[in-house]
Amino acid sequence: MPRVPYPTGTVQVTLTGDGIPTYEIKENVAWDNIPFTPEMEEIARNARAVCFGSLAQRNVVSRENIRKFLDTTPEDCLRICDINLRQQFYSKEVLEDSFCICNILKINDEELVVVNRMFGYDGLDMRQTCEKIVQDYHLKMLVLTCGTNGSYVFTDDGLTSFQDTPKVEVADTVGAGDSFTGSFCACIINGKPVQEAHKTAVQVSAFVCTQNGAMPIVPEKLKA
Numbered sequence: 001m002p003r004v005p006y007p008t009g010t011v012q013v014t015l016t017g018d019g020i021p022t023y024e025i026k027e028n029v030a031w032d033n034i035p036f037t038p039e040m041e042e043i044a045r046n047a048r049a050v051c052f053g054s055l056a057q058r059n060v061v062s063r064e065n066i067r068k069f070l071d072t073t074p075e076d077c078l079r080i081c082d083i084n085l086r087q088q089f090y091s092k093e094v095l096e097d098s099f100c101i102c103n104i105l106k107i108n109d110e111e112l113v114v115v116n117r118m119f120g121y122d123g124l125d126m127r128q129t130c131e132k133i134v135q136d137y138h139l140k141m142l143v144l145t146c147g148t149n150g151s152y153v154f155t156d157d158g159l160t161s162f163q164d165t166p167k168v169e170v171a172d173t174v175g176a177g178d179s180f181t182g183s184f185c186a187c188i189i190n191g192k193p194v195q196e197a198h199k200t201a202v203q204v205s206a207f208v209c210t211q212n213g214a215m216p217i218v219p220e221k222l223k224a
Contacts, residue, residue, distance in 0.1 A: 002035050002037050002039070002040075004030050004033045004034075004035060006028065006029055006030040006032065006033050007026075007029050007030065008029065008030055009025075009026060009029035009030060009031045009032075010026045010029070011023050011024065011025050011026065012024040013174060015172055018170070019170045019171065019172040019173055019209075020173060021172065021173060021174050023086055023087070024087075025055070025086055025087060025089065027058075028059075031056055031062065032058065032059035032061065032062055033059065033061045033062060034056070034061065034062040034065050034066065035065060036065040036068045036069060040069060041068075041069075041072055044069045044070075044072035044073050045072055045073070045074070046074075047073045047074065047077050048074075048077060048078065048189055049077060049078035049079075049080065049185050049189055050069070050070065050073060050077060050078070050079055050080070051080040051081075051082055051181060051182075051185065052066055052070065052079075052080070052081060052082075052098070052102075053081065053082050053083055053084040053098075054081075054083045054084055054085065054089070054090045054094050054095055054098055055084035055086050055089055055090070056084075057094050057098070058089040058090075058094075063094065067097070067101070070101050071101075078103065078104055078185055078188065078189065079101060079102045079103050079104070080102060080103075080104045080105075080106060080181060080185055081098045081099065081101075081102035081104070081105050081106070082106040082177065082178070082181050083095060083098065083105070083106070083107055083111055083115075085110075085111050085114055092118050092119070095115065095118070096119075099133065099136075099137040099139075100137060102137075102139070103138075103139055103140045103141075104139065104140055104141045104142070104143065104185075105133065105137070105139055105141075105142045105143070106142075106143040106145070106177075106180075106181055107142065107143070107144055107145075108144070108145045108146070108147070108177070109126070109144065109145070109146040109147065109149070112126065112129060112130070112144060115129075115133075116129050126144070127152075127154075127160075130142050130144055130152070130154045131154055134154055134155075134156055138156075139156060140155065140156050141153055141154065141155050141156070141194070142154045143180075143181075143184065143198075145177065145180065146165075147165065148165050149165065150162055150163055150164045150165050151163050151165070151180075151198070151201075151202060153194055153198050155194060159194060161194050161195045161198045163198050163199055163202045164202075165202065165206070166202065166203070166206040168206050168207075168209055168210050169210055170209045170210065171209065171210055171211055171212045172209070172212060172213075173209050174213065174214045175208050175213065175214025175215060175216075176205045176206075176208050176209050177205070178214070179201075179204050179205050179207075179208040179218075180201045180202070180204065180205035181201070182204075183197075183200050183201040183203075183204040183205070183222075184197050184198065184200070184201035187200050187201070200222070203222055204218060204222050207219065207222060
């Protein structure tokens with residue numbers, strides 16, 4: 001991967017007593033200045049899935065080059081937008097552009113409240129808001145996670161999948177969301193039904209919550 005003359009990104013993570021993280025994200029770092037090189041163009045042309053978020057688009061350089069990457073992907077590529085409403089690093093413009101280019105949106109219940117207010121969806125309940133976003137932005141799916149209250153997948157053909165959140169002893173929740181997204185997309189790419197992909201994503205995410213750190217080794221039974 002190309003190098004850029006900026007420091008590696010750092011984040012100060014502080015955990016509350018119940019393991020919930022808060023973040024202080026340093027600015028003007030390497031991932032704020034992502035280039036779009038011929039090597040990255042080749043990766044984009046052969047991608048089966050790509051996940052991007054709003055946080056990485058806080059700087060115009062990375063925002064424009066992420067868009068170039070996404071525009072270069074094949075038509076059938078899964079383009080997953082996993083929004084990250086951290087600190088002040090988001091805007092309606094960035095979110096709307098992201099919704100327009102993705103085909104799967106992942107969002108949590110707290111983020112949905114912000115989007116509901118920001119996009120003028122007042123008066124709609126959770127389900128109605130999710131279904132309207134799917135319709136308005138021509139998404140294949142919207143994945144909504146609600147912490148201990150379970151998670152949902154809404155599809156463009158009207159299917160709704162719900163999974164309870166397993167009760168586990170939480171070490172910390174860092175990496176839980178990304179492990180959910182990665183597991184879900186891996187299952188979809190491999191032809192699994194939405195409900196099965198959803199169940200696997202919940203199980204992997206729950207396991208990650210029982211471990212310290214964002215990238216524990218996942219047991220073989222979950223990989224299978």
